[in-house]
Amino acid sequence: MGAEERAAERRARSNRSTLLRLTLIAGVLLALVLVGLRLMPGSPFASTAAAKWGEPSGSAGPTATTPGKRSTPTPTPSPELPPLPVAPTNVKIDKDGWWNWALMDTRTGKISGSANMDETNPTASMIKAWIGADFLRRASEQGDTPSDTRMNQVSIMIRDSDNNAAQTLYELNGGTASIKRLISICDLTDSSPAADGGWSRTALSARDTARMGACIEDGRAAGPKWTKWLLDEMRAVRGVGNFGIRKAFPAAEQKTIAVKNGWVDRQREQKYTVNCLAIGDGWTMAVETRYAINLGYTYGAKICEDVARQLRAASDTT
DSSP states (O other): OOHHHHHHHHHHHHHHHHHHHHHHHHHHHHHHHHHHHHHSTTOTTOOTTOOOTTSOTTSOOSOSSSTTOOOOOOOOOOOOOOOOSOOOOOOOOOOSSEEEEEEEETTTTEEEEOTTTTOEEEOGGGGHHHHHHHHHHHHHHTTOOOOHHHHHHHHHHHHSOOHHHHHHHHHHTTTHHHHHHHHHHTTOSSOBOOTTOOSTTOEEEHHHHHHHHHHHHTTTTTOTTTHHHHHHHHHTOOGGGOOSGGGGSOHHHHTTOEEEEEEEEETTTTEEEEEEEEEETTEEEEEEEEEEGGGOHHHHHHHHHHHHHHHHHHHTOO
16 A cells, blocks of 8 residues: 555544544533433423422322322321210100200210200209309419318318308309309300399309319319319219219219209299209210299209200110
């Protein structure tokens, strides 16, 4: 091969090498352009599998068929509350006179009752549960420990429905001011103090009586220091005042139910008033009655018991 042929061969090889380098450079530049287009927001070349802020890079992200849609986590159902030994039902009482009732689930605050559960009745001795609670809470708030004499007055007022003890404690509480505190502290909506200022004529509805029971049970009424003591006194109600709602329960269960009943013959109106409050585990119940005076207090006591029996029976079918 001559000198000219060798020179031509070298030039050809150089040209091929230059062309190869240019081709490689063009390929690299094209690859960079394509990558840039994939990362550019809104580009048709953008990757649908790109990781997002706050999302792991391996997550599937939105799909092409449902853009922007995220999967909704399955909610965890709330645990169901165990059934109570009483349940609302259509109560039927075949007796003369006026009556109403209310049942409160104290776990949820739900109140059920008769259509007239917001109507009021004079409380008679049923209000003594609040008089005792108000006295004890206020003493605790003032840093006082009631004397043995005062504690005995609260005890016999609750257990034996002693009227003299109730009057003394009611006056120490400030009379009508105590009932106003009841309405405020226990969030009552239907009730009011008596026009004559007396404790036995305090006007309470069945619905508000159930609320008062819840207020005693949760500690708002008597305060943390005395609530258990007061409830134990109400469980220890004895004698003529031990009637009504808790009598609808088996004997063993009756001991666990706190009660305060009220009964009085109103000569002026020629009416008998019998009211019942019961506080159980997770529930409170109130029954109020008013009827002809000649029927006696056992007539109203039986209405309280009959209402409770029907609410107990309803719990077996729910």
